[in-house]
Each structure stands twice: as C-alpha cells, then as structure tokens.
Amino acid sequence: MATGMVEKKVDDENAAPSIICSLPVKEIPGRCNHSLVSRIKTRLEFYYKQREEEFFRSRIAAHGSTVFRINMPPGPFMAANSRVVALLDAKSFRVLLDVSKVDKKNVLTGTFVPPVALTGGHRMCAYLDPSEPDHARVKQLVFNLVAARKNFFIPVFRSNFAVLFEAMDAQVASASGKSDFNKLSDAAVFDYFCEACFGVRPSATALGATGPTRATKWLFPQIAPLMTLGLPTLLEELFLHTFPLPSCLFSSDYKALYRYFESAASSTLDDAEKLGLNRKEACHHILxxxxxxxxxxxxxxxxxxxxxxxxxxxxxxxxxAEEIRSAVAAEGGEVTLAAVERMELTRSVVYEALRLDPPVKYQYGKAKADLIIESHDAAYQVKKGEMLLGYQPCATKDPKVFGPDADEFVADRFVGSAGRKLLEYVVWSNGPETEEPTVGNKQCAGKDLVVLVGRLLLVEFFLRYDTFTADVGTVLLGKQVNVTSLSKATVQS
Known part of the structure; x- marks a missing residue:
C-alpha cells in the first residue's frame, strides 16, 4: 500500500545518507513463509518446474512489481536464512553495486557459503567486503599482475587459440562432423590465462592436460547448490541442495593446482609479500x-x-569478418590492441552477449542501514541487515531501458553514441561498464581483459573463417556449442 511521497533524512552516523525520494513509498509485496512446506514448494519451482528466469518473471507478474520478498534457495536446509528482497529491474539492481549501501561479506553465492576447506582454510577476496583489509591488498595484487603482463594477452591468446581452431577443423572434418567448442575452449582458456599471467603453460608442467578437468571438479562443490544435473529430484535434493559436498573429495585436485601456482606464480607471490600478504595465503588467492x-x-x-x-x-x-579484416589490415596485418579498438561492431557483440547471458547471474548484499530503494515506478524501504538479491538477466533485459527488443540479441545495440550510453546498464562485471574497478569496490578486476578476450575470440575466428553453423544448447554454466560446419576464408591472416 502506498504511503505517499517521502523525504527521508537520517542523522544516525551508522545509517544511510540522507535520501530524497519523489516516488510513492510502498510496502514490499510478497512474504517469506516460514513453513517447511512453503519453502520446499519454492525449491521445487526454482530448481525443477520453472528454473531461474521463469521463476523470477512469474513472480514479477504475480506481484505486479520488480521488487518483492521471497524465500531464496538453496535454503532452508543449507542456509541459516533464505529470506531475501529481490531487485529485478535495472534501477533497483544498482543498489547492489554500491558498497556504501550494501555489505558484501560472505554473500557471493547468496544464502550458501562454501566451506573454507575448499580454499586452503582462507576466505577468498570474492567473499570479502571492501572494508576488510585483505580485500584491498588482494585486489591490488591482481591489478599489478594484469598491468605487468599486459603485453602478453594478445600474442599468447593467438598461439593458444590457434591450437583450438586446428582441432576444431579436424573434428568437423572427421566422421562425427562436429566439434565440441566448450571442451576445446576450456583447454585453450586454462592454458591461455595461466601462460599469459605467469609465463608457464600448465599443459607443459606436471599438470599436463588435467588442468581444466581438475579446475572444473574443484569449482563444482562451490556452485553445486545453485544447479541441477538432471538426476532424480530426491538424489539432487539430498546430495546437491541439502549438505555441502565433502571438501576431501576435491583435495587432491586442489593440491595439484596449488603446486602449479606455487611454482609458476612465484614473482606474483613476491609482489604479494611486498603488499603485506602471507605468501602461502596469497597463493590460495591467486589460484x-x-x-x-x-x-x-x-x-x-x-x-x-x-x-x-x-x-x-x-x-x-x-x-x-569485414570489420575485423579491415582493422587488422590497417595495422599492417597485425592483431594489435589498436586494431581491436577499431572494431566497434565486434565490441558491441561482446557487450550484447554479456548483457543477455552474464557469466555471474546473481548479486547479493546485506543492507548496511535502513534504505529507500527505488524501482522505475515506486520506492521501498528495507531494514538494516536485510539480504538483497539481484538476478542480473532480469535487470539487464529491462524493457524500460533496452526497449521492446530487450530479450533479443541485437548485434549493433551498443554501436554509435546512443548505443554507448546504454553501456551504463551493462553490469555483468558487478559494476557499470562505464565505470572502472578499484580496490574499494567489488567490480571485477579483470573487466577490461574479459571484454578483450571476447573480442579476440571473434577476431581470431573471422580471420580464418567466413561463416559457420553450430548446434546451440544449454548446459550448467550457460551455452553448449557444437560446431557443425566451417567455411574457411579465401585469404587468411
């Protein structure tokens, strides 16, 4: 029920800054039913009957609001408190990016916090609030690493992904007639990132070709409560959504990965010590x-x-293909950063993909003080300590920002001055694309590198091929792409 317009001023030094709100302040719709039956019903709808996006969109329609209260899985069994306020439009979602208003301590995966036994007994930077001293030190370490290795990101990408495309060619030409891009990409990315950052290709060490598999196994227990595998419901609820998977099952893989980083990242660990970090703990952070x-x-x-x-x-x-080849030709046939920066359509495609299908779909935070949160149509009051949830694909497909085609892939959406203005609402990196990560915020330290790598993937592909076809499906972490045909470019760069 609306309570009219409000001018809210708070003098308590521990409360939110003064807020002037011109929208009607309404009670947050929805309620968090404490009954076990209600919570189980919510879990079944979230994991099995509706799945993520339909789950949230159906509740937007039911409440007539993009802001509402809900029991959020993986509670009630794994989480002490599964009650959250959902913020599902581009305007209200922005509160979750403001660390002056929300506490980011132990909220990366929301109502579930993986055991620290998976990370050497230490809380990782992603689970730290910027107010915690190690947050700034670890993030500065990452900034230093990226700056020190900036000249390696393009040439090392080219060498590693050349191997990927050679394998793709062979697989498409084989009897099967298709190539699993995801599998090839996992191997190429693992070697690429480690070699570019540390100068040592993992596949040339004791890890051999096991790196991507070990990494995937170690990732699994940290995100398992948020996923389904297609197993019988009872088994998934028992083994994925009720209790944390035993850390000991993944310790051998973690130790093998740790040994690689302990050796390959020695100069980075030297830098960590200069920043005041314990060397062994820093190695866990780098891993x-x-x-x-x-x-x-x-x-x-x-x-x-x-x-x-x-x-x-x-x-x-x-x-x-035309844009990429022209830009590379203008640089004398070399793939340089200057060439990549000329590719406006290529950049727009990457932004549009990250808008539609962000690699991290959830954002959480706990209100640091009583807050007034505005959506497009109304304002809502939340109390200090309440958990706030944003499901990013709803916020980044907001039709009031991106128009009636917000759910569609529009390749040139971010081309030109009007398109560039929309980048403020591309927030896949835990911050607007128009802003930069700092040691004092939670925006991805490698934001620009991710966008560069996305563009380099298209650059390397369209220097070799004119067109292709693929079967595209859905898997646990996003898309499954099986390439079924490749048309090679007449002249390759």
Missing part, C-alpha cells in the same frame, strides 16, 4: 582468481558469445 573468477568466468562467457554469433547467421558473420 581462486585464476580458476574461479577467470577460468570459471570464461568457461561460461566464451560459449555464450560464440553461440549467439552462431545463431545470428551469415549476415552478421559477413559484417564481423
């Missing part, structure tokens, strides 16, 4: 950033980009 953030992120993002481009068809392929 987490490389595997959870980078490998896990690219594992979702690159098939998402490639799959959307596959579905777009030959017309877009022709436009991308």
């Amino acid at each position: 987490f950033v490389a595997i959870f953030n980078a490998f896990g992120g690219f594992k979702a993002a690159l098939p998402g980009i490639f799959g959307l481009v596959a579905e777009a068809g030959p017309s877009l392929h022709s436009q991308l």
Whole structure:
C-alpha cells in the first residue's frame, strides 16, 4: 500500500545518507513463509518446474512489481536464512553495486557459503567486503599482475587459440562432423590465462592436460547448490541442495593446482609479500582468481558469445569478418590492441552477449542501514541487515531501458553514441561498464581483459573463417556449442 511521497533524512552516523525520494513509498509485496512446506514448494519451482528466469518473471507478474520478498534457495536446509528482497529491474539492481549501501561479506553465492576447506582454510577476496583489509591488498595484487603482463594477452591468446581452431577443423572434418567448442575452449582458456599471467603453460608442467578437468571438479562443490544435473529430484535434493559436498573429495585436485601456482606464480607471490600478504595465503588467492573468477568466468562467457554469433547467421558473420579484416589490415596485418579498438561492431557483440547471458547471474548484499530503494515506478524501504538479491538477466533485459527488443540479441545495440550510453546498464562485471574497478569496490578486476578476450575470440575466428553453423544448447554454466560446419576464408591472416 502506498504511503505517499517521502523525504527521508537520517542523522544516525551508522545509517544511510540522507535520501530524497519523489516516488510513492510502498510496502514490499510478497512474504517469506516460514513453513517447511512453503519453502520446499519454492525449491521445487526454482530448481525443477520453472528454473531461474521463469521463476523470477512469474513472480514479477504475480506481484505486479520488480521488487518483492521471497524465500531464496538453496535454503532452508543449507542456509541459516533464505529470506531475501529481490531487485529485478535495472534501477533497483544498482543498489547492489554500491558498497556504501550494501555489505558484501560472505554473500557471493547468496544464502550458501562454501566451506573454507575448499580454499586452503582462507576466505577468498570474492567473499570479502571492501572494508576488510585483505580485500584491498588482494585486489591490488591482481591489478599489478594484469598491468605487468599486459603485453602478453594478445600474442599468447593467438598461439593458444590457434591450437583450438586446428582441432576444431579436424573434428568437423572427421566422421562425427562436429566439434565440441566448450571442451576445446576450456583447454585453450586454462592454458591461455595461466601462460599469459605467469609465463608457464600448465599443459607443459606436471599438470599436463588435467588442468581444466581438475579446475572444473574443484569449482563444482562451490556452485553445486545453485544447479541441477538432471538426476532424480530426491538424489539432487539430498546430495546437491541439502549438505555441502565433502571438501576431501576435491583435495587432491586442489593440491595439484596449488603446486602449479606455487611454482609458476612465484614473482606474483613476491609482489604479494611486498603488499603485506602471507605468501602461502596469497597463493590460495591467486589460484581462486585464476580458476574461479577467470577460468570459471570464461568457461561460461566464451560459449555464450560464440553461440549467439552462431545463431545470428551469415549476415552478421559477413559484417564481423569485414570489420575485423579491415582493422587488422590497417595495422599492417597485425592483431594489435589498436586494431581491436577499431572494431566497434565486434565490441558491441561482446557487450550484447554479456548483457543477455552474464557469466555471474546473481548479486547479493546485506543492507548496511535502513534504505529507500527505488524501482522505475515506486520506492521501498528495507531494514538494516536485510539480504538483497539481484538476478542480473532480469535487470539487464529491462524493457524500460533496452526497449521492446530487450530479450533479443541485437548485434549493433551498443554501436554509435546512443548505443554507448546504454553501456551504463551493462553490469555483468558487478559494476557499470562505464565505470572502472578499484580496490574499494567489488567490480571485477579483470573487466577490461574479459571484454578483450571476447573480442579476440571473434577476431581470431573471422580471420580464418567466413561463416559457420553450430548446434546451440544449454548446459550448467550457460551455452553448449557444437560446431557443425566451417567455411574457411579465401585469404587468411
């Protein structure tokens, strides 16, 4: 029920800054039913009957609001408190990006916090609030690493993904007639990121070809409560959504990964000590950033980009090929950063893919004080300590920002001055694309590198091929792309 217009001023030093709100303040619709039956019903709808996006959209329709209260899985069994306020439009979602208003301590995966036994007994930077001292030190370490290795990201990408495309060619030409892009991409990304950052290709060490598999196994228990595998419901509820999977099942894989980083990242660990971090603890942080953030992120993002481009068809392929080849030719045939920056359509395609299918779909935060949160149509009051949830695909497909085609892939959406203005609402990195990560916020430290790698994937592909076809499906972390045909470019760069 609306309570009229409000001017809310707070003098308590622990409360929110003064807020002037011109929208009607309404009671947040929905309620968090405490009964076990109600919570189980919500779980079944979230995991099995509706799945994520339909689950949230059906409740937007039912409440007539993009802001509402809900019991959020994986509670009630794994989480002490599964009650959240959902923020599902572009305007209200922005509160979750403002660390002056929300606490980010232990909320990366929402109502479930993985055991620290999976990360060497330490809380990782992703689970730290910026107010915690180690947050700034670890994030600065990542900034230093990216800056020190900036000249390696393009040439090392080219060498590693050349191997991917050679394998893809052979697989498509084989009796099976198709190539599993995801599998090839996992191997290429794992070697690429580690070699570019640390100068040592993992497949050339004791890890051999096991790196991507070990990394995927270690990632699994940290995100298992949020996923389904297609097993019988009773088994999934018992083994995935009720209790944490035993950390000991994954310790051998983690130790093998740790040994690689302990050796390959020695200069980065030297820098960590200069920043005041314990060397061994810093190694756990570097491993987490490389595997959870980078490998896990690219594992979702690159098939998402490639799959959307596959579905777009030959017309877009022709436009991308022309733009990419012209820009590279202008640089004397070299793939340089200057050449990549000229590719406006290519950049737009990557932004559009990250808008539609962000690699991290959820954002959480706890209100640091009593807040007034505005959607497009109304304002709502939340109390200090309440958990706030944003499901990013709803916020980044907001029709009041992106128009009636908000759910569609529009390759040139971000081309031109009008398109660039929309980048403020592309928030896949836990911050607007128009802003930059700092040690004092939670925006992805490798934001620009992710966008660069997405563009390099298209650059390397369309320097070799004119067009392609693929079967695109859905898997746990996003898209599954099986390439079924390739048309080689007449002249390759």
